[in-house]
Amino acid sequence: MKILISEIPDEGLELTIDETLELDVIKLVSPVKGQLSIRKIMPEVVIQGEITASVELECSRCLKNYTAEINAPIIVTYHPTGELKAEGKREIKEDELETGFYSGNELELTELLKEQILLNVSMKPLCSETCKGICPKCGTDLNVNKCSCNLDKTDSRLEVLKELLRRE
Ligand SMILES: [Zn+2]
Ligand SMILES: [Zn+2]
Incomplete structure (x- = not known):
């Protein structure tokens, strides 16, 4: 799923996500759905919104598989890769903002969706709080x-x- 940066209008782009994806580490049992708004603040592109998906996880206590609903709030600022070379120019507070990079005119959304789902999967999944x-x-x-x-x-x-x- 690619976005052409030149095609993002000045007022921004509202994007409805409904993508069937595959993750390497965990099993997605539903399409990834959500709403993203994409704004151009050249040379940066800001993506904000929220996505949801159901994943199959293994409970860390009873080791049974169960389905969990993942909500992933997204706020990512994409910088052109050229900016990396200009050292000292970047003053991004890494802990406050998630940062991505794009090169040329294309922004790859699939990786972002996968990443954000994984980021929001608990490291210690529980089938139930009371398991x-x-x-x-x-x-x-x-x-x-x-x-x-x-x-x-x-x-x-x-x-x-x-x-x-x-x-x-
Ligand atoms: Zn026993
Ligand atoms: Zn359990």
Whole structure:
């Protein structure tokens, strides 16, 4: 998906995104959808908006696959690659603005969409905030079943207390 910079009107371009993409690391289970507005502030091009997509993730606690909705707010400023050579000319605060580069008259949007989806995928995905995970000892999925080794672990201090009370 390419944008020709010369074809962006002065008042900006509103773009509706509905793209079926493939990511290397995670599986997209829906098209990437959203709304982007593209403005030319020559020589820079600013892209702002939000995209959403459903991805298949593996829960970091119970290791089951689940579908998560990813919302990716986008604000990226594209600079012409020629600017890289002119050192000292760039005064971009990297943490405040995301920066991209374009060369010639073309701006490649597909990479941006992929990048922004990946950026917003949790490093520690959870199928649910309350996911109990699997028992590190016996491997039981604690969302489905209970296991005795887990109970021993959590109640050990309580057991000691009970034992003390019993002796009193
Ligand atoms: Zn889980
Ligand atoms: Zn267990």
